[in-house]
Amino acid sequence: MNHRRSSPEPLLWMLFSSGGMVAALMVPILLFLFGIAFPVGLLSAPSHAHLYAVLHNPLTRLVLFGLCALALFHWAHRFRYTLYDGLQLKRYAVPIVVLCYGGAVVGCVIAAGLLLTV
Amino acid sequence: MATEITLEVARYRPGVDSEPVMQSYQVPLREHWAILDGLTYVKDHLDGTLSFRWSCRMGICGSCGMTVNGEPQLSCATFLTDYAPGPIRVEPLHNFPVVRDLVVDIDDFMTKLPKVKPWVVREVQSPVEEGEYLQTPEELDEYQQFSMCINCMLCYSACPVYSLEPDFLGPAAIALAQRYNLDSRDEGADERRDVLSSPEGVWACTFVGECSAVCPKGVDPAGAIQRYKLTAATQSIKELLMPRISRRLNSRSQG
Numbered sequence: 443m444n445h446r447r448s449s450p451e452p453l454l455w456m457l458f459s460s461g462g463m464v465a466a467l468m469v470p471i472l473l474f475l476f477g478i479a480f481p482v483g484l485l486s487a488p489s490h491a492h493l494y495a496v497l498h499n500p501l502t503r504l505v506l507f508g509l510c511a512l513a514l515f516h517w518a519h520r521f522r523y524t525l526y527d528g529l530q531l532k533r534y535a536v537p538i539v540v541l542c543y544g545g546a547v548v549g550c551v552i553a554a555g556l557l558l559t560v
Numbered sequence: 561m562a563t564e565i566t567l568e569v570a571r572y573r574p575g576v577d578s579e580p581v582m583q584s585y586q587v588p589l590r591e592h593w594a595i596l597d598g599l600t601y602v603k604d605h606l607d608g609t610l611s612f613r614w615s616c617r618m619g620i621c622g623s624c625g626m627t628v629n630g631e632p633q634l635s636c637a638t639f640l641t642d643y644a645p646g647p648i649r650v651e652p653l654h655n656f657p658v659v660r661d662l663v664v665d666i667d668d669f670m671t672k673l674p675k676v677k678p679w680v681v682r683e684v685q686s687p688v689e690e691g692e693y694l695q696t697p698e699e700l701d702e703y704q705q706f707s708m709c710i711n712c713m714l715c716y717s718a719c720p721v722y723s724l725e726p727d728f729l730g731p732a733a734i735a736l737a738q739r740y741n742l743d744s745r746d747e748g749a750d751e752r753r754d755v756l757s758s759p760e761g762v763w764a765c766t767f768v769g770e771c772s773a774v775c776p777k778g779v780d781p782a783g784a785i786q787r788y789k790l791t792a793a794t795q796s797i798k799e800l801l802m803p804r805i806s807r808r809l810n811s812r813s814q815g
Binding site for chain 1: 721757789793796797
């Protein structure tokens with residue numbers, strides 16, 4: 443016996459929460475390395491050829507794609523509720539859902555395209 | 561230091577006032593006086609018609625929750641001197657219908673609370689002769705903070721989701737459900753699941769966190785809700801991926 447209404451909310455929340463965690467763990471490291479440490483010379487920057495090789499490793503691509511995709515779904519979920527509650531726009535739920543999660547899907551496709559073509 | 565402080569108190573007398581009006585009272589500013597002592601002074605000496613709820617005066621009963629200068633507070637645990645030189649604005653708790661003056665109607669919570677079965681559920685009750693259900697200190701730590709809730713409604717008053725979605729089960733009810741879900745003696749988690757994992761349950765919460773910020777007993781309802789979200793999400797994804805296995809497990813655990 444199961445009266446539970448099936449809803450995509452648990453899955454969307456999983457994407458949201460894992461996106462938040464992954465972004466919080468990885469983005470500061472990437473920002474520190476590529477935004478501060480390499481440009482100001484705190485650490486010696488890797489050569490272009492080295493980075494290029496690292497980026498062509500399928501594992502790097504997978505990790506970077508995971509980071510982009512999960513962070514985008516984190517944004518989508520948070521932004522959806524910001525529009526619902528913060529701006530009181532819940533009556534436009536359908537277009538908001540399409541905009542937020544659709545936007546995340548589009549972002550994932552772009553991220554995959556970029557990662558595969560570099 | 562001034563010897564008096566002004567209390568601006570929200571008055572609503574059904575049949576007299578069409579909407580709440582503010583009324584000012586001068587009360588003695590004494591070092592050990594809480595807002596509640598100020599209100600009691602008003603009732604005893606200035607205006608016997610002022611209505612407010614209180615009982616224990618020591619942060620145990622949860623009756624005297626009010627909005628003090630815009631923040632939900634226990635009026636027995638909030639001191640006049642902290643707001644000197646005043647004035648101090650005292651209003652009923654937000655997000656609840658006002659019965660009279662500072663008295664609010666909390667029937668909505670009283671209807672929601674039993675839905676989460678906030679008691680130890682056992683499939684088979686062992687006879688008393690078999691002794692107590694034993695528990696280790698670690699097992700006690702799992703749920704103890706949630707058992708400190710005094711149903712004072714400050715968390716409901718602070719919750720912006722509850723003010724937008726009155727159907728939301730709410731912080732205290734979910735924290736109390738977790739108080740039993742996390743108790744090693746309890747076997748009722750499956751029975752609580754339908755209510756907790758409904759759209760009006762944990763999924764309505766957007767993790768603003770004000771409930772935990774205002775709790776006078778150090779309970780962390782926001783944490784309880786996020787923790788249950790993980791439990792509920794893991795279970796539904798398991799059911800999605802392995803429908804047959806989880807159905808079998810479910811029917812077994814629900815007897």
